[in-house]
Amino acid sequence: MKIKKLASLALLTAIALTIFVIEQQIPPLIPVPGVKLGLSNIVTVFTVFYIGSKEGAAVLFCRIFLGAIFSGNFSTFLYSAAGGLCAIAITIGMRRLVSKKQIWVAGVLGAIGHSIGQMFAAVVITRTNSLLFYLPIMIFISIFTGAATGLCAQILVNRGGKLWKTIFSWL
Numbered sequence: 001m002k003i004k005k006l007a008s009l010a011l012l013t014a015i016a017l018t019i020f021v022i023e024q025q026i027p028p029l030i031p032v033p034g035v036k037l038g039l040s041n042i043v044t045v046f047t048v049f050y051i052g053s054k055e056g057a058a059v060l061f062c063r064i065f066l067g068a069i070f071s072g073n074f075s076t077f078l079y080s081a082a083g084g085l086c087a088i089a090i091t092i093g094m095r096r097l098v099s100k101k102q103i104w105v106a107g108v109l110g111a112i113g114h115s116i117g118q119m120f121a122a123v124v125i126t127r128t129n130s131l132l133f134y135l136p137i138m139i140f141i142s143i144f145t146g147a148a149t150g151l152c153a154q155i156l157v158n159r160g161g162k163l164w165k166t167i168f169s170w171l
Helices: 003-024 041-050 053-070 074-095 103-128 129-159 162-165
Strands: none
Touching: 003 162, 041 053, 041 074, 041 103, 041 129, 053 074, 074 103, 103 129, 103 162
């Protein structure tokens, strides 16, 4: 891996991790356990659509691993990893299907996939199938949070222009 590429991916991971840590400090906007905006996913969706699929997956999983360590709550790693795996698979698949004016759709579907993956992990870990009753609420909320993060990523991809070409000159 070229040093410029590695440095750029490390920078994107650091940005995503910083956003994640700051978001952890924000009090819940609605009284539903486990719900958060997922603002660090802006960086993941941007990376997938602007740089590439492998790079987006690398940024995501580094952020999940380091986020679990920095938040001091490593028990959430399995939930985040399961949700992240589903979300990144969907986002990568959507990269081939949507234009740069429809990236927000990938954000929505990725967020829904994250909720499904996270809920699946919760059911498997706790052996409590009744948690699935919570899934429709999570999916409903994911539509809005995914639209917000996807739209932000779409704006970054479409309006970065010369700035991204300068920063990611190794592309």
